[in-house]
């Protein structure tokens with residue numbers, strides 16, 4: 001009797017195009033290369049009915065020099081440049097999914113055009129200039145049934161997921177959360193030199209605003225992901241550098257629906273010190289998370305409980321926990337970072353035909369609604385209640 005030949009799984013290649021080959025595109029291209037290498041292992045394990053392959057296939061940028069320089073590090077079969085480059089990339093029939101990584105003012109046009117052309121989209125934060133524009137993206141997603149994922153990278157940071165779980169486990173022991181102090185600082189990200197080669201962040205027509213929308217959106221969204229929705233905001237912003245509409249200092253009090261308060265302080269100054277620090281106080285415990293770009297560790301996390309000696313949690317168990325929770329337990333923690341995680345989740349949403357993805361546009365719309373309320377509070381001098 002002859003043994004039946006095993007049926008070969010059909011192969012599916014997901015061809016990805018990147019629009020906007022600047023700074024953040026490097027993180028995504030690197031993550032996509034890792035996904036390219038690991039795809040077979042990951043989606044084989046997830047018992048997909050197809051053999052999944054991922055390919056960085058096309059690059060587009062309005063600036064010819066930038067896209068060509070980028071392609072020397074991350075080669076692609078197709079390269080588009082010039083004012084119509086992004087649309088031409090979307091029109092390419094072989095492109096299945098696009099990463100929109102351009103200045104914020106062009107996100108909406110590319111997301112809508114890609115959805116209409118049945119391409120899946122990953123769009124960096126801030127998604128657009130207003131919650132109403134994000135609503136247009138949501139409607140396009142639902143109408144054309146494509147995956148659109150928001151680039152809210154804190155949702156893919158393992159310390160956030162790990163701590164959320166730890167807080168739930170220790171709810172009785174640690175007591176209620178009392179308040180959170182957040183402070184963030186970054187050297188001005190629009191100088192056109194060193195770490196910040198581009199200047200668009202000081203042009204309000206391209207960025208929509210300053211540190212609050214461009215930088216602190218991550219911190220606000222990260223805290224929302226742990227502590228839930230926000231009921232009221234009161235904020236003061238300042239503009240010391242004088243670029244119109246670009247706040248470089250923000251102080252605010254954000255009150256969660258639970259009554260917990262977050263005091264937020266952030267600024268863009270001229271010190272080469274890029275640091276985020278969250279201190280979360282509970283009735284009997286304190287958690288400190290520090291993310292400093294100069295240090296090698298992605299984040300340092302320390303916990304203090306009553307009189308016990310404080311202890312640190314290394315990244316490895318946090319990564320391991322998060323990857324297991326996501327359903328990718330075999331991914332090598334040492335190779336990862338939150339951009340890799342969010343890109344894996346995007347590809348997984350395409351494979352699973354889950355148009356919402358793990359990080360749906362609604363989360364981006366909500367974070368932006370909170371930020372618009374902060375701007376309104378500053379304008380009116382009053383606290384703004386979020387319905």
Ligand SMILES: NC(=O)c1ccc[n+]([C@@H]2O[C@H](COP(=O)([O-])OP(=O)(O)OC[C@H]3O[C@@H](n4cnc5c(N)ncnc54)[C@H](O)[C@@H]3O)[C@@H](O)[C@H]2O)c1
Pocket residue numbers: 019020021022023024025060061062063066085086101102103104106124125126151153198199200214
């Ligand atoms: N999630 C994060 O941590 C994170 C970090 C940095 C930037 N971002 C976001 O990513 C986006 C890009 O930021 P960046 O720092 O990479 O900027 P960048 O200036 O380094 O790169 C943007 C690139 O897009 C190109 N471009 C601009 N408008 C275009 C258009 N209409 N069509 C085609 N190409 C166009 C520019 O020539 C440039 O090469 C922004 O929305 C920013 O807020 C997110």
